[in-house]
Amino acid sequence: MKGKLMAHLVASYPNYDSSLAIVEALVRGGATMIEIQFPFSDPTADGPVIQDACRRALDGGFRVDDGFRLVKEAALLAPVFIMSYGNIVFSRGIEDFVAASKDAGALGLIIADLTPGYDGGLYRAGRSAGMEIIPVVVPTVTDKRLEEITSIHPAYIYAAMRVGITGKRTDFGKESIAFLGRLATTGARILAGFGISSGEQVALLGDAAYSPVVGSAFVREIAKGGDYLERITALTAGLVSG
């Protein structure tokens, strides 16, 4: 049976029309959820591959409204989550951003640097608008912190499978599975990401999490240029079939 896969892309990279075609290519290959990153000038949680894609999208004139337009179109094809940074949300106004996400049909928001307790009101705004706000949890999380996070009853939790930033390969061992085991007790749907680029990893995570998340591997493929749409579809198909 084919597993779930959340596939990530950077909005307006390499340009708006292509990013819509990329969503289609991902869904064609078997992606079951789409994570659309709204570029920010200073993406501190991202490695060089995604940083570069964000830079290029911004140089190409990306505006936050373009991001919502893309979400609206993508949401017709698959469930969509928006990923970005606090300043993008805050500058728009947290409630406005949540409302615009809802209007565009997004299912949830992953905002890397607005965490429970330091969220500037994001979780409250999400609750009142019926928008899922998805906290990130890391393997070094303490029990106390995990309790704080689960006390807000998130429907989804994004599990970063190692410390550090996006893009570097993660080696999965017993510890990774134990980490996912800890998270499973929370009752939330676990989205597991960071450093996942092979079918083997996806298969392994497919059993232990709600869905694996693959990001930099696709962005890297796009950066190589040429007929990347076909390659992305093939890569996605390979990932979901293990």
Next chain:
Amino acid sequence: MIVESFFGSFGGRYVPEVLRTPLDELETAFREAMEDETFKNEFARLCKNYIGRPTPLLFAENATEKLGGSRIYIKLEGLANTGAHKINNAIGQALLAKRLGKKRIIAETGAGQHGIATAAVCAKLGLECRVYMGEVDIKRQHPNVFWMELYGAEVVPVGSGSRTLKDAVNEALRDWAGSFPDTHYLLGSALGPSPYPDMVREFQSVIGKETEKQIAGMEVEALVACVGGGSNAIGFFYPFIDKPFPRLIGVEAGGRGSLIGDNACRMDGTGKIGIVQGYKSLFLMDDDGQLQATHSISAGLDYPGIGPQLAGLGKKGRIEFKKASDTEALDALRFFARNEGIIFALESAHAGAEAIKMAHNGDPEKALIVNMSGRGDKDIFISAMALAPRDWILFLKEEMKIYEG
């Protein structure tokens, strides 16, 4: 309270989840250290014997006479070892890192002053050191790269974003997200996620505490300091922020004009409230929240954000913000060199420029205290090119001839 974290609505700890653990750990260690006499004595001992504290407060007699107004005094932070105030904080945090058992230090640098201070302190205390520096800054401050490497540090060029100070901060944060178990991030300005603004201010407040003693009995009109991120300013102002006097004046980089991208003025109404690099403050950014390019002749003031405590004190009206242009800073550099035999760092020359303006119309019975946060030797490639371009270019060509010989 030593860790305030929020200053009015500014400050906070807005970081990716992974950085919570090291920041919590750092806050605890910092609180404990500041209660520990052994730690404080060690800091004081290194301040005295290694940095050369207390730094003098000089009466700028010739400058005062020439301007014919208020009496100008200069706090000579530039006489600190490595040439600027940056080393006060570097020593404090490096001692804290040792206390935490960290073996490795990472730091960002713009002009190179914080990088040099950190590299020197790591050599002194036996810590491994890596400094992130934007490619643009590496080009304009190459001599500082040489010094950092001489101290044994590894200097890593940052090619992302605008390739300047803010991008070096981003890269250091990324490194730390994966390396915190054995690494301390030695942030150089009074900004970033809590507890950095409190911690950097605390270690830099040695400047203000000395000044307070040195000006005892004087009638002081104002304290004047340049403001990039703001570490010298907040350290200098700190003992006075809860008092109504003297006036506290922060000077931002007016650059080459008032258009976005031509200066680094955040407190003149241009800065918008944002959450960037772990803290809420005023930033130069567009409507979407993307940070904007900045410009200053001094690499140390060329940064789009401002420390949260300064932003809070600005909003409250306790600190007044002014600006000095590239040209005014160069004029001040020349003025104090000719009249006082002192070469200001280009950053500090912005404070010097404001003091010149104020002294003109000032009360002769009152004193203006300028913080010369650094000395200007490091700027020779920029100052000489701006003030004596023909001779300087000739010199550079002659040098090249020798090597290409």
